[in-house]
Amino acid sequence: MCGRFVVSQQADDLTAVFDAENDFADWRPSYSLAPTDTVPIVRERARSDTGEFVRRLEPARWDFHPAFMKDSKRPQFNSRIETVATNGLWKGAFASGRCVVPMRGYFEWTGEPGKKRAHYLHGPDELLAAAGISTARKLDDGTWEVSTSIITREARDASGEVHDRMPVYLPLDAIDHYLDPEKLSPADASAMIDFLIAQSDRVAPTISEYEVDPRVNNHRRIDPHDPSLIEPLGEEPTLV
Template identity: 50%
Template sequence: MCGRFAMNKETDDLILEFIARGGRAEDWRPSYSVAPTDEAPIIRDRVPKDETGQPGETVERELELAAWGLKPAWSKPGGPAPINARLESVATNGMFRGAFASHRCIVPMTGYYEWQQQDDGKQPYFIHSDAEVLAAAGLYSARKVDDAWNVTFTIITREARDASGEVHDRMPVFLQPDLWTQWLDPAKVTAPDALLHLLELSSASVARSITTYPVARTVNNSRTLDAADPALIEPIELAG
């Protein structure tokens, strides 16, 4: 699974990277520790409605803030809000099927954390690549709550094919740039198996560039750490 990640880029950096509008992400502050229920930037393509309430003719790419933990519009208050969706079942699982069909997004991250149990406790590792930003495949939902839109997201994961396999058996599905536009297309998916195949190939390719190293155990407690502290992702030497 992917249960914590770093996204330490500014809003303007992400807009330039993904060629997106500002959306409502102006309040974003870079974070080295994005945890479940936290807000983080996502990129999505939308077809805005015109003055009559009908869908327009153009697709707009937005950078949007969303809470980590998918809450489909049809779900009941207090119900599950999964942070991950398995690639193997994302197109057929009732929780994710609708979002996979037409509400796909990219979750930018600079890397993510996994943990390995040691005799003296859990040791965190930071998993990343040479790329400044990784584009994780995600799904989103937007529901209106008290006249405000509540946007939530989940990250799609797959069997580990990268360095995280040394620490954990799952990893996020990462997208190569040439797949971004097809993945974000708001049109309903008509060939889910073909899209799943592309995700498999793309994520396997990106995985070859990913490495891992141990970081300080300060990362372990998301409630007490300083999410703005770059030391969270600095490598450390483990005692032999």
Template identity: 50%
Template sequence: MCGRYASDIAIDDLMAFFDANPGTAYDWAGLFSVAPSDPAPVVRERLLDDELHREVDYARWGLRPGWAKDSGPRPINARLETVATSGMFRSAFTSQRCLVPMTGYYEWETTPSGKQPHYIHADGPLAAAGLYAARKDPASGEWALTYTVITREARDASGEIHDRMPVFVLPDLWGEWLSPDALADKETMTDRVTASSDEVAQTMTTHRVDRRVNSTQKADPTDPSLVESID
């Protein structure tokens, strides 16, 4: 799974990297630890006045579709193997796909002395496949976004620590993945993002980081030393 990640890319760099407009995430400065229920940037495309707009918007991590009950689950991950057929995800997979900007993510190794965090990353920014949902607040009347990160069987460095990893998407597939048009061939898209993620996985490396990462209450998410190697 992916239960914590870094997205230390300020909004100007995000806009340049994804060729996108700032949207609601116009003031994003980057964090070295994004945890479930935190707001963070996602990249999505929408048709507005018959024009396609690619924006970087804030969304809260933990998918909550408009039809979901308040007490229902808010999954932070969706399995690629079942995302096209699962009742929780299939509607969003059809037409509400997004990219989740990351610079790396954390996984934990069980050791005799406790859980040891590892930081798994590449040389540059990463685009994880995600799904989003929009829900209207009945009190304020405003729309809020939530999202989930799609995961798959781990490869290469990711597989050394955990059996699952985020699905990463290469730039040549961003346009099709972000398209708000209803997805006609879900199987082909699943195959294509699998192949894309295989390529990205080959570029990733991992190192141990300080155990401060284990506590979201104690770790300062703006502290760059969270991702520094202790090896």
């Protein structure tokens, strides 16, 4: 976990919840976001003219790729909470590139290859806030690419029945502290890890799951904008 997730909200809904400016005007809700897709994140960034920090909803590639990292065929889309503050790949971004990845829920699979069952995990409301890290690098064409990774922890409750890892979800009242743009010292980073564990413990018991149609497994053949992807298995599709 987490290898596929859902963001069903429009950009305006997300900016309203997170009190953020909209830098992702062409965002379309998606019911199947996979690694390397462009996903919405929320982070605080300084204005180039004034230096003032502003919270923004931005596009990011779900494949963490700092400038110092060589190209890899394996996407880096999850970071473990146990090492995110100390591992050389992640710790710089955790110190100064923290972000939130909004989502409605995520998918996990059980069973043998060819017979896998798809499970949709979600909270009681339509929005979850996953703790993430972000970085930016300059591409060969001169443009800048922001990329992100979702922080995961050991699973609790319904998530643990399906998979042993789950995203680190934050209550909305914990967002301001996590997104504080001040760079963390090693001691502060350790304290932030403790904060994430304590806050995600508040959300973990609210996560529940149900089985969905296994067609969601085939990311290349499905329409990611189809809301029936999260319909409980066996139910008639909801007309929208």
